[in-house]
Amino acid sequence: MNAIALPAEAQQRPFGIYARVLATQILYxxxxxxxxxxxxxxxxxxxxxxxxxxxxxxxxxxxSFGSMILWSGSVFLMWTLHYYWFYPKGLKLWTRIAIASGVCWVGEWVGGFLAVQLTGHHLHVWPGSSLVYVSFPAIFFWVSNVIVYHLLTVYVIDLTPNYDVPADT
Structure with a gap:
């Protein structure tokens, strides 16, 4: 299998469910x-x-209210990872948290960089950070954000499809 190809079970996942849940998750x-x-x-x-x-x-x-763009993007990243990779592969929770936190941390930098390059305006800046748009301590915040996302979408609000019910129910 090609390294960038999706596994067969991920390719068969309905896009309609993905898009509906993504829209709901972004809204909430x-x-x-x-x-x-x-x-x-x-x-x-x-x-x-x-x-x-x-x-x-x-x-x-x-x-800034403009940072809602980045939060919508982070929900997009977390849901996409979950729907097409984490859940089909059956990855353990702490593996999911580590990967999603890293991806979102990099996504924060990319979002800040692209905002300046495309619009000339900063969405956010970390003063004193050599990376400008993100800092290494932000990884801690991303870990907590991913944990909160997981807890809220799976265990509290149930913003995931029926196939993704918690294991203890």
Missing amino acids: MAPLLWLLELGQNQAWKAMNGTFGWVYPDSPYGWF
């Missing part, structure tokens, strides 16, 4: 994760005296 999860981000930035400030990340083009500085 992106705002929740955005609110979680606000709390994380406040916690960073409480611990370090300054905000961990700022929004230079936002009138508020420490938060």
Whole structure:
């Protein structure tokens, strides 16, 4: 099998279910994760005296409604990984969390970079970070975001299809 080819079970997954659940998850999860981000930035400030990340083009500085674009993208990444890779392969939960956290962390950098390159405006900046649009401590936040995403979509709100019920039910 080609390294970039999807496994047979992933190729047979209906796109309609994927798209319906993705739209629902973006509607519910992106705002929740955005609110979680606000709390994380406040916690960073409480611990370090300054905000961990700022929004230079936002009138508020420490938060921006424009970052909803990144949260919608992160929900897209997490759901796509789950639907086409994690669930069909039966990956263990901590493996899913590690991979999704890494992918979303890189996605945060890519989103920040593309925003500047395509629009000339910053979505966010991590002051003092050599990577500008993300920092290594952000990996901790992404781990917590992925855990919250998993808990909410599988165990609380059930924003996953019927085939993906928790193992204990």
